[in-house]
Amino acid sequence: xxxxxxxxxxxxxxxxxxxGWLMVASWFCASLLSQAMYMAIxxxxxxxxxxxxxxxxxxxxxxxxxxxVWALVATLIYLKMRKVKSIATxxxxxxxx
Numbered sequence: 001x002x003x004x005x006x007x008x009x010x011x012x013x014x015x016x017x018x019x020g021w022l023m024v025a026s027w028f029c030a031s032l033l034s035q036a037m038y039m040a041i042x043x044x045x046x047x048x049x050x051x052x053x054x055x056x057x058x059x060x061x062x063x064x065x066x067x068x069v070w071a072l073v074a075t076l077i078y079l080k081m082r083k084v085k086s087i088a089t090x091x092x093x094x095x096x097x
Contacts, residue, residue, distance in 0.1 A: 020076045027069050 014022075038046045051059045 017076060017079065020072055024069060024073050024076070027066075 035045055048059075055062070
């Protein structure tokens with residue numbers, strides 16, 4: 001029986017969807033912690049100007065990675081909605097007359 005907490009595949013490994021959500025949660029928490037630490041030190045949230053000035057080319061690499069993460073989020077949400085819709089349509093089959 002599969003647990004609702006973490007979906008495992010037939011080999012006992014986490015599914016790609018579960019791993020994807022874990023990656024998204026990790027990225028979000030890291031971003032939130034980074035912003036909180038910066039605000040604790042400097043009193044203001046950092047913006048792209050500060051990041052570009054301090055990180056240079058590495059900023060654009062990290063921004064590219066973030067775009068990929070958001071694309072992953074969109075894909076996971078789309079797959080989840082498609083799965084829910086598929087389950088909903090198969091559960092509500094009208095009886096034959």
